[in-house]
Amino acid sequence: MGTITLMLFGILIVLIFFNVPIAIALAAASLLVVLIEGTVPLTLFIQTSFSSMDSFPLIAIPFFILAGDIMSRGGMARRLVDFIQSFIGSLTGSLGIIAIIASFIFAAISGSGAATVASIGAIIIPYMLKSGYSPGYAASISASAGALGPIVPPSIVFILYAVMANASISDLFIAGIVPGILVAVALIIVNYIICKKEGFGVLDKTTVLETATSVAETEKVGFWRSxxxxxxxxxxxxxxxxxxxxxxxxxxxxxxxxxxxSLIICTFFYKEINLKSILEIFLTSARTSGSVLIFVSAASFFGQVLSIERIPQFLADTIASWTTNPFIILLLINIFLLIVGMFMETVAAVLIFVPLLLPIVIPLGIDPIHFGMIICLNLSLGLITPPLGINLFIGSNIAGIQFEKTFKYVGIIFVALLVVLLIITYVPSITLFLPNLIGG
Structure with a gap:
């Protein structure tokens, strides 16, 4: 069993090291192990790939991706920023708060962390720079706010976890509300402390974001108008x-x-997209959706091989031989996932490691919904931790700075979010309160 485990993950790591796309690496590693073992027919690959795609819940992923792209291109993100700016302007670190709240709302539309920071960050970062904020901080807070995407419903990562864990998507969506709010509050507190210490500018209520949609740039934006x-x-x-x-x-x-x-609003009310842009949006969304679903197909076969070779059970038994203390096991899993998030894209990590880790925690009495929240929050931190840190790359690119310039501030933000992660990990009622209340 140990030899098969080393072989499977060894091949996978080698392929990833040589920049083979993760989806292909997953499928290739699984096929090579199957060929070497000779105990499983190769037709299982075709059967598993097809059956994994034949899933009604998975249809939600391309549609949410498409909706997020339409809303981003169609002016919804910009109007959210204008509205929040209209009543937050006089607070310390106001632009950071705008970025956080706007990202929270947009995440509840798009379900994607990268889409959130790309949409909201592109609007708010340039204005933060003109208002005297450090480029490193502007990129850091926008990237961190974008990390709300995987934990604020309707999260695409929740859908993938639910499919892999055979859990209720609706319960996961409900469970994500309170943790999402906790993360947003933690970001607002850190934003206030940093802005107070660094003396970053306060938005003047007599000014307006350059991207305001219906008034002149120098005209005051009223609350009711926005x-x-x-x-x-x-x-x-x-x-x-x-x-x-x-x-x-x-x-x-x-x-x-x-x-x-989103099509109706952005086409007929906001009038910011037309037939040509709709076709471009559909093509972009199709490429994104296709890459995600290829991941799902390859990871499903990878998980099938894991199950056949009894690797999850082997790992569970190995960990159980060290300790059966749920507190320690969850701590080890948290550390493991934080490291994984630094090097692996969120979707890939969910698809690969959920089949491995779930059999370890279920016998300990840990609720699958609670565990899903732990996994998703862990991996959302990976969006702001180098060397991968896709949100940081997007934010720093918008701010026009080197990736490394964000480290000063993102380290402080990371510690705050780590505290939230530990609270959610060891206080399951935070996650399960609403699903139990509504379900009950």
Whole structure:
């Protein structure tokens, strides 16, 4: 058993080291082990790949990706920023707070961390720079706020975890509300402390974001005017999540509703997309969705090989021989996932490690929904930790600085989010309160 485990992961690591795409590396490592072992027919690869795609919940992923792209290109993100700016302008670190709250709302529409920082960061970072904020901090806080994407429903990562763990997507969405709010509050507190210490600018209420949609750049943006502009964008998460939590639509159906709604609003109300841009958006979303679903297919076969070779059980028994203390096991898993998140993309990490780790924690009485939140929050921290840190790359690119310039501030933010992670890990009621309340 140990030899097979080393062989499987050894091949995978070698392929990744030589820059083979992770999806191909997963499939190739699994096929090589199957060929060497000779106990499993190769037709299993085709059967597993097809059956993994034949899943109704997975349809939600391309639709949420498409909805997020439409809303980003169609002006919803910009109007959210204008609206939040209209009532936060006089607070210390106001632009950072705007970035956090706008990212929270946009994450509840797009479900993607990278899409959130790309959309909100592109709007808020240039204005932060003109208002006297350090480029490193502007990139760091925007990237960190974008990390809300994987833990604020409707998270694409939640959907993938639910498929791999055979858990309820709706329960995961409900469970993500309180942890998402905790992360946002932690970011706001850190933002206030850093801005107070560094003396970063306070947004003047008599000025307006350069991207304001309906008024001159020097004209004051009133609360009611910006609310009127943003009302359709603010209604989107209410419509999507309200439909799911109210039992009116399934998460997959809600994703379709999100696409139709965003198309109507951005085309006929905001009038910022036309037929040409719609075709471009569809092509971009199709490429993104295709890459995610290829991951799912390859990872499903990888998980099947793991199961056949009893590798998860082997790892569970090995860990159990060290300790059966749930506190220590969760601490070890947290450390492991934090390291994984530094080197591996979130989707790939969920697909690879959920089949490995879930059999370890289930016998300990840890709820799969709670464990899903631990995994997703862990891996969301990977979005802001080097060397991968995709959100940091996006934020630093928008700010026009080197990746390394963000380290001073992102380290402080990371510590704050680490505290939130530990709280969520060891206080499961934070995650399970709402699902139990609504389910009960």
């Amino acid at each position: 609310l009127n502009e943003a009302k359709w964008a603010l209604l989107a998460p209410v419509l999507i999540l309200g439909g799911i939590y109210g039992g009116i639509v399934t998460p997959t159906e809600a994703a379709v509703v999100a696409v139709v709604y």
